[in-house]
Amino acid sequence: MGRAPCCSKVGLNRGPWTAREDTLLINYIQAHGEGHWRSLPKMAGLLRCGKSCRLRWINYLRPDIKRGNITPDEDDLIIRLHSLLGNRWSLIAKRLPGRTDNEIKNYWNSHLSKRVLNNSQTNSTTRSSRKAKKATEKKQKANVEEKEEIKVLHQPKASRVSPFSVISRSSSFDSLISGSSSSGEGSKGTNDAYVFYIPSYWSDFAADTNLEFPDAEAFSDATPVGDSNLLDDIFEEYQKLLDGDDPGERDSIFDVLSCF
DNA sequence: AAAAAGCGCAACCGCCACGCG
DNA sequence: CCGCGTGGCGGTTGCGCTTTT
Numbered sequence: 668m669g670r671a672p673c674c675s676k677v678g679l680n681r682g683p684w685t686a687r688e689d690t691l692l693i694n695y696i697q698a699h700g701e702g703h704w705r706s707l708p709k710m711a712g713l714l715r716c717g718k719s720c721r722l723r724w725i726n727y728l729r730p731d732i733k734r735g736n737i738t739p740d741e742d743d744l745i746i747r748l749h750s751l752l753g754n755r756w757s758l759i760a761k762r763l764p765g766r767t768d769n770e771i772k773n774y775w776n777s778h779l780s781k782r783v784l785n786n787s788q789t790n791s792t793t794r795s796s797r798k799a800k801k802a803t804e805k806k807q808k809a810n811v812e813e814k815e816e817i818k819v820l821h822q823p824k825a826s827r828v829s830p831f832s833v834i835s836r837s838s839s840f841d842s843l844i845s846g847s848s849s850s851g852e853g854s855k856g857t858n859d860a861y862v863f864y865i866p867s868y869w870s871d872f873a874a875d876t877n878l879e880f881p882d883a884e885a886f887s888d889a890t891p892v893g894d895s896n897l898l899d900d901i902f903e904e905y906q907k908l909l910d911g912d913d914p915g916e917r918d919s920i921f922d923v924l925s926c927f
Numbered sequence: 928a929a930a931a932a933g934c935g936c937a938a939c940c941g942c943c944a945c946g947c948g
Numbered sequence: 949c950c951g952c953g954t955g956g957c958g959g960t961t962g963c964g965c966t967t968t969t
Binding site: 769770 | 938
Binding site: 683702703704717718721725754755756757768772776 | 953954955956957958959962963
């Protein structure tokens with residue numbers, strides 16, 4: 668049973684959004700900005716729940732959304748961050764400009780979790796029926812997750828991010844992402860051409876937390892994430908800090924991460 | 928060629944924390 | 949301090965498309 672839905676569903680549209688609804692939502696947000704999701708549908712003339720509007724905007728319509736396949740570098744970073752943060756999709760997404768938590772979560776569930784699973788397998792499996800295979804995968808997945816739960820160093824409860832994060836993600840991302848961002852569907856494909864940048868807040872992050880990045884000055888708007896050495900450096904710094912004995916220090920890392 | 932199974936992803940659901948009166 | 953409204957988050961579902969049998 669549980670509690671009542673967030674809003675009355677009576678008379679509201681559900682399921683896939685139509686182009687018309689998308690247009691209404693985009694036009695309204697362009698005119699009035701994000702927020703006030705509860706009243707937005709009414710004001711925008713949409714027969715949708717406010718929550719649904721928010722999700723549609725954040726996961727699909729926002730102009731800074733980068734559509735297309737996950738690049739190998741992003742792929743690598745997701746795996747590494749997941750090993751540190753667990754299923755903290757929003758935090759992981761914040762390290763991947765233009766990617767949404769939903770997208771990363773889906774990508775993990777459909778691609779990476781299997782890959783991680785396969786890598787952890789020591790025995791080669793015999794060919795079996797798909798059903799049996801899937802059942803086995805499910806079982807193994809459960810085992811891996813059980814182990815991961817032990818491995819993850821610190822997994823605080825999900826918490827709301829500061830308003831600053833909204834500014835970071837939604838207001839200035841056009842300047843952070845080079846290449847075209849597409850708001851239409853079916854624009855997958857040109858992923859190889861994507862180049863994106865670590866935003867300048869990385870250096871602020873380092874300064875604010877007294878982190879000694881190997882080359883903090885290198886973190887500027889013009890720093891391509893495509894440099895896998897840099898990704899390694901970032902990841903290693905995270906790991907070092909997380910491996911530290913001081914729980915307070917670890918907490919501060921998550922606090923800082925939550926601020927972006 | 929048809930049916931079954933698998934896959935990918937948009938959308939939904941419910942819980943939780945923050946902000947404000 | 950407390951209760952309510954709201955927004956954010958992670959988990960889950962549903963469905964269309966693709967692949968396999």
